[in-house]
Amino acid sequence: MSLAETDVPLVVTETPSNRKGVSVSRRIWRAAFASYEFRVGLVVFAVLVAAALLYPSLSGIDPTKMNVAGRLQAPWFLGDKWSWSAPLGTDQIGRDMLVRSLVGLRYSLLIGFSTVVLMLAVGCTIGMLAGYYGGKVDLVLMRITDAQLSIPMIILAITVLGVSRPTIPAIILVLGLSSWPVYARVTRSVVMTERKQEYVRAALVSGASDLRIMALLLAPLILPPIVFISVLDVARMMIFESILGFMGLGVQPPTPTFGSIIADGRKYLLNAWWIATMPGIFLCLTLTSVNLMGASLERARNRIYGGA
């Protein structure tokens, strides 16, 4: 439909019935937010993040402080010799499990989110360029993407981190560079269809630069299919971070991470099962909340695209 045919006023009046005036992204957010699962996920996630940000400093407990006298204390629900100072018990050298788990959660979230941002940046840029310019650019970039998909990335990741010293930027880089192809593919397919549309040609004719078209017209369109993938990927990357930590290839001690605490606790599984179990429960809760939000977004998107 060209501009000349539109007799309807271009200013969209804000009435509840006028659903067409609301952007697709916003409709997806609304639909997701309306679902019970999304709200449960959001509340649990908010509580966990608040706890991770506030509790370690508010309680004033140092996650690396040893206390040999109070070591291997059981969590509060097991009775005997627990104290309020260590509600989830202590580990083999008396470090507080609750504070350690929450500090671990901080690093997990930090690495999970940064990795996804990196993946988005790399994947969407590549997909955008491939889809927009097409031809040889597309061919080369997509071959790289395909090759990337068939490389056993986990071997690569533990090889690189195993033989060099794992630092936070190194971990983010390795994880991020190993999983961007999905974003490149999705972005490319969206851009390829949108690129042929009238409004893009109109913008080109009126002298808009390629960069302007990509940044202002096309970039917002790749959001709906990518938001839920990236939310789910945050959870996936948090799992990877904990796996690396478990294998001793994550953030190095004394900094507590989920993986390293669980690896330590594994040695005390028989007499102090909570050391390995507690951080895992925190991780699971966080991941479930993130996954509930991501999956609700996915559902909302499918419903809106399926219905439209």
Add this chain to the structure above:
Amino acid sequence: MFILSFLVRRLLQGALIIFLVTLLIFTLLRVVPGDPVRLMAGGMAPEALIEQIAKQMGLRDPILVQFGRYMAGVVQGDLGQSFVRPASGAATGGSGFSDASRSDRAEVLTLIADALPMTLQLAALAIAFALAFSFLVGVPGGLAPNRWPDRLAFYVSSIFVSLPNFWLGIVLALLFSVKLGWLPAIGYKGFAYTILPAIVLAIELAPVLIRNLTGSLASVMQSPFIAVARVRGLGRQRIVYGHALRNASVPLLNLLGIQISGLLGGVLIVEFIFDYPGLGLLTVNAVMQRDFPLIQGIAIVSSAIFVLINIGVDLIATLIDPRLEY
């Protein structure tokens, strides 16, 4: 004849991919810090000797020269010898100083050939568990969109996808092996040792399969040919199992092909946790010991498996759904 040209094309593409993977791993291993000779010869070995061994092994040549020499061996079926493992079994290296002559080091090919069947057994059982479970949860979910079986499938897959495999492995081993004594867990002394690791892997695989199956089954049930089947008077059983599932299983199969590469990562961790003597454990140890030839060999073999599985998946998909083209 379509099949033949399809196979040739895909196998050539696959060979290229394997070559690129090998080149990448080969270069990375030599670029990142960490000297394998230092580990092999032990911390006490003098610097001059290390240089001498390294030269002797060709590790100081330009990377491209090393790569050429290595690939020349690979095309003849020679993946080289492990840096640290003697042919007789346990790994050497560490603090002791040993300069075993190269003849008694284990062949990479033998090491992989010993470990691979164990991993295949584990993977096959895991996929079987995962498929069985996905159908059990996913089919009712797909047949009742937005009702409780659908919600159940949604919650189950959300929770499963949130269980980190290594933690789940530890917890299940503690529960079923230590506390209840139902299943053995650590090491391998018989088939029963495969079950617990396979369950952990299956739980990792299942969520995506469940979600995909529910989604595609629900949309297939909406399609006209299902309505026609009802008009033809076919029973519900026949419609669901004979027609709907057949169509819904094609995307599932493609997904499974992609999942296999993810399974590789899971196998690594799960074998490490359960001390299961497969390819994953071999990989972890090889990386820890900077056993370059072994890492390279595993990379080649696993990417070859990956390529073959994807070709196989595409072939089976065309068998299930003849509309697809090669």
